[in-house]
Amino acid sequence: MKKQTILFSVLGLTILVCILGLANARKTEDTFTILTEKVLETTKDGDIIFQSSQSPQCEAIRIATNSKFSHCGIIYIINGKQYVYEAVQPVKLTLLKDWISGGEGQKYVVKRLKNASQVLTSATIKKMKAYGQQFNKKDYDLYFEWSDSKIYCSELVWKIYKNGAGIELCPLEKLKHFNLKDPKVRAVLKERYGNNIPLNEDVVAPSQIAGSAVLETVIDTY
Structure with a gap:
């Protein structure tokens, strides 16, 4: 009888844990669905979206640029669906909801040109997409x-705005001006460049675009 009581107690506890686990999973899924619906309702053609992910390179980018972001892309609305045009391997369009789900903690920030309604006309958006098309399926620049x-991702966004809309989102920066002393950053640089780090190379980081004075925050889930 005692063994049966213990067995039923263990079984009951196991069932309870499973139920709580399913409830938490559903809660997480519901939260993600709500956030996704919000971004689908709010975003516009030409918005810029930022996120981060877990990898040695992403962590090095965050440390070197003192930012929570390691990746960004441009939101395009095509046939009524939202996509993110992004430089990964290779450059491609990704459904917005899939892009969000792939980020760390499914967190993201959406920014928009402050005078977007006047500047980002349908004709300008068309020019931006036409200019950016040349990069489609090109390799990611390691x-x-x-x-x-x-x-690479922020370079794609910067060039599309600059050459497609005539808007410079932020000044370029030399690689040497970032935080390159951190061991994790140095390890990635060593792996990529050996002893020939191009310190004077012009670069643009997601953090620079995110901090642009010409942009305003539309959504922030952090």
């Missing part, structure tokens, strides 16, 4: 070079 042969 070396962060300021060229068009390969491209």
Whole structure:
């Protein structure tokens, strides 16, 4: 009888844990659904979205730029659906909800040009998309070079705004001006460049665009 009581207690506890786990999972899923619906309702063509993810490179970018962001892209609305045009491997369009779910903690920030309603006309957006099309399916630039042969995420966003809309989101910066002394940053640099780090290379980081004076925050889930 005692063994049966213990067995039923353990079984009951196991069931309770499973129920609580399912409840928490549903709560997390419901929260993600609400946030996704919010961003789908709020975002516009040309908005810029930021997030971070877990990888040695992403962590190094956050440390080097003193920012919570390591990745960004441009939101495009195509046939009524929201996508993120992003430089990964390779450059591609990703459904917005999938892009959000791939970020660390599914957190993100959406920013918009302060005078977007006047400046980002349908004709301008069309020019931006047409200019950015040349990068579609190009390789991700692991070396962060300021060229068009390969491209990285914030470079893609910056160039589309600059050459497609005539808007400079932020000044470029030299690589040497970032925090390169941290061991994790140095390890990534060593792996990529060996002893030939291009300290004078022009670069633009997600943090620079996120801090742009010409942008305003539309959504912040952090």
